[in-house]
Amino acid sequence: MTQQLDIVAIIPARAGSKRLPGKNMLPLAGKPLIQWSLDAAKESGVVDLTLVTSDDPAVLELARQQDVMAIKRPLELASDTATTVDAVLNALQQLESKGYSAQRVVLLQPTSPLRTAQNIQSAVQRMEETSATSIVSVCAMDHTPLWANTLPHDGNMDQFLSTELINKRSQDLPTYYRLNGAVYLINKQALIDHHNFFVPPTYALLMDRTNSVDIDTAEDLVFAEFLSRQQSN
Known part of the structure; x- marks a missing residue:
């Protein structure tokens, strides 16, 4: 008989990382990077089952030690070209x-270690309040994209900004938001049917920039270490 659950948390942890090898097991404030997500899922109180999908034996062993379901990811889903959605769908099939x-x-x-249990709780609450199919976390951008553009080969900036923006103050411009990669909550069948996490109606979960650090480089890890220690003081 199939056991029916409400929410399953899936933590994808591919072994390969060219810029930061073995990053999912690198220490951050005294514990492996992936442990931060495992702890947040457990502490949220809204997750019925946590599942780790990985091709990294060390990650899988860490999950098993904590009674977390460990799914060995097929090699074809552990390459640089494999998508997170494909890995999640495979994990759901194995589940x-x-x-x-x-x-x-x-x-x-x-890679979003500073996302908190409260952020996960808020995503669930947001879904229930809006009757959303999916909830996606975002944060405000540090700098407005209206002040960004491509450059020609010679670096000429005559057309870099539109004339109405040249004397504008940043506080007079609209706030732009970016995906922060921390929380994606979705109806399972919608994910299976559409193969993406943006299935209408999709609503945003607004997170602080402090909790939105994404670990991609060694510098990101140092910054996250600094922030985590600041928060604990």
Whole structure:
């Protein structure tokens, strides 16, 4: 008999990282990077089952030690060209084969370690308040994209900004938001049907920039270490 769950958290942790090898197990404030997402899922109180999908034996062993479901990711889904959605869908198939079925899926990427249990709770609350199919976390941008443009080969900036923007102050411009990669919550069937996390109606979960750090480089890890220590003081 299939056990029906409401929310399953899926944490994808591919071994390969060219810019920061083995990053999912690198230490951040005294614990492996992936541990931050495992802890947030557990502490949220809204996740019925947490699942780690990885091709990294160390990551899988860490998950098993904490009674977290560990799914060995097929090699074809662990390459540089494999998508996160494909890995999540494969994990859901393997979850079904083990006798579990979920209504909703929350994707927690380990590269967003400062996302909190409260952020996950807020995503669930936002979904229920809006009757959304999916919730996607964002944060305000540090700098307005209206002040950005491409450059020609010679670096000429005569057309870099439109004339109405040249004397504008940043506080007079609209606030722009960016995806921060921290929380994706979606109805499972919608994810299966559409193969993406943006299925209408999709609503934003606004997060602080402090909690939106994305670990991609060694410098990102140093910055996250600094922020985590600031928050603990």
